[in-house]
Amino acid sequence: MGDPESDFNLKVILVSFKQCLTEDGQVLLDHYITSWKGLVRFLNSLGAIFSFISKDVVSKLQIMEGLRNSPQGEHYTSLQSMVAYEVGNKLVDIDRRSRPRYPNSGCRTVLRLHRALRWLQLFLEGLRTSPEDASTSTLCSDAYNTTLAAYHSWIIRQAVTVAFCTLPTRKVFLEAMNVGSSEQAVEMLGEALPFIENVYDISQKLYAEHSLLDLP
């Protein structure tokens, strides 16, 4: 049996995104939630300054677990079945002008995580391809500005900018992935990032097909 501490590395988490996908391209929500829990664990290890971010992710994961464990749980087996169920039964707030009726819908909640997954993909790709002396804070902000920033209020953008300034160097970051040297971490990212990319692309297509990419 493996040692839980040494098993805890970023490769395990990134590869777990592979398990989210079935052969016919269903995104399995149980695995999706588990993969995100692993990411939260990493985020927590970066320090208390990131706790406002991890609290938000945890609350979204709790919403999804609540739906999954509810009497309607079978509809929340995959992203596809969730979208079919919630859209088909009008359980999603589509119109920004109306009073929210379903603030905790699965579609809305996963959309927030889905956007964050794109941030993660761009950030880790930046880490992988950047020179040794690249600033992680710049890599992180660049990825943030092209993904999540557009959806966040001014106050959150300011808090995030401060938190980014506390990030460790690229070398420390790569070693914190717990997969060996920085060179090995870079290699691992090259192998494992496509798993995140696949999940992101399939989810993006599904949400676009149902016009769900801009849910309030």
Ligand SMILES: CCCCCCCC/C=C\CCCCCCCC(=O)N[C@@H](COP(=O)(O)O)[C@H](O)/C=C/CCCCCCCCCCCCC
């Ligand atoms: C050793 C390297 C490993 C890197 C592993 C990184 C692990 C990353 C884990 C989590 C990523 C951040 C997830 C952020 C989710 C944000 C969801 C969101 O947009 N929530 C907002 C909207 O929700 P509603 O209000 O509409 O319900 C919410 O308002 C936001 C609240 C908190 C701020 C979120 C800031 C996100 C910044 C992303 C960068 C994270 C920096 C991590 C540093 C590596």
